[in-house]
Amino acid sequence: MTRPEEMSAGPDLFDAEPRDQALSPGAMVLGGFARDMDRDLLAAIEGVLADAPPRHLVTPGGRRMSVAMSNCGRVGWVSDRRGYRYDLIDPESGRRWPAMPDIFTDLAIRAAAAAGFAGFAPDACLINRYEPGARLSLHQDRDERDRAAPIVSVSLGLPATFLWGGEKRSDRPRRIRIVHGDVTVWGGPARFAFHGVEPVADGAHPLTGRARYNLTFRKVF
Ligand code: MD3
Numbered sequence: 001m002t003r004p005e006e007m008s009a010g011p012d013l014f015d016a017e018p019r020d021q022a023l024s025p026g027a028m029v030l031g032g033f034a035r036d037m038d039r040d041l042l043a044a045i046e047g048v049l050a051d052a053p054p055r056h057l058v059t060p061g062g063r064r065m066s067v068a069m070s071n072c073g074r075v076g077w078v079s080d081r082r083g084y085r086y087d088l089i090d091p092e093s094g095r096r097w098p099a100m101p102d103i104f105t106d107l108a109i110r111a112a113a114a115a116g117f118a119g120f121a122p123d124a125c126l127i128n129r130y131e132p133g134a135r136l137s138l139h140q141d142r143d144e145r146d147r148a149a150p151i152v153s154v155s156l157g158l159p160a161t162f163l164w165g166g167e168k169r170s171d172r173p174r175r176i177r178i179v180h181g182d183v184t185v186w187g188g189p190a191r192f193a194f195h196g197v198e199p200v201a202d203g204a205h206p207l208t209g210r211a212r213y214n215l216t217f218r219k220v221f
């Protein structure tokens with residue numbers, strides 16, 4: 001894979017860290033992997049959100065999430081006072097979730113393959129929209145029935161700091177800076193690590209304004 005900035009500048013002489021980073025077995029940051037598709041991805045996100053607007057879900061404990069969420073694909077992740085689940089139907093509209101745009105599916109498959117997970121076939125894409133101050137507290141993603149498939153995460157817009165912990169909630173998390181266009185893949189031994197997102201700092205991104213988007217591709221069934 002070649003990226004324009006590397007073709008002209010060679011290695012990242014001025015970066016503190018390499019752009020592709022193996023974090024641990026099964027966990028990998030693909031720095032800038034989605035950058036050259038950013039406008040097309042954002043247009044596709046807008047299309048999905050026009051059909052299934054982002055909403056602040058309520059946790060089973062009754063707390064309103066600061067992140068606004070929506071979904072596309074065969075199934076979507078939802079939460080309410082009754083619990084968390086994947087549902088074929090958007091409870092807001094009573095209709096099926098919007099189809100997963102081809103540009104999403106293609107990107108997810110390519111990123112998974114680049115991280116060593118050939119044959120990834122996502123059936124769900126959760127779309128998270130963060131405004132400044134929004135955060136995601138430490139959690140595990142364990143509602144997916146397919147435990148072998150990785151999760152692919154695509155970040156667009158304002159930067160963020162991922163918190164990436166261990167198998168136990170009490171394991172002290174590492175902080176990982178993630179910027180526009182970065183893609184991360186979590187599978188194998190990293191699949192059930194605790195993780196979260198620190199409150200997004202205020203700012204404005206040229207393409208998204210005061211917002212960060214994260215797409216997570218999952219194989220649920
Ligand atoms: C998975 N979203 O929606 S995944 C989520 O920035 C979620 O909105 C993050 O966590 C976001 O459930 C992006 C980041 C992530 C980090 C570490 C992981 C996912 C992971 C470790 C294991 C499994």
Ligand code: FE
Nearest residue numbers: 139140141195
């Ligand atoms: Fe998660």
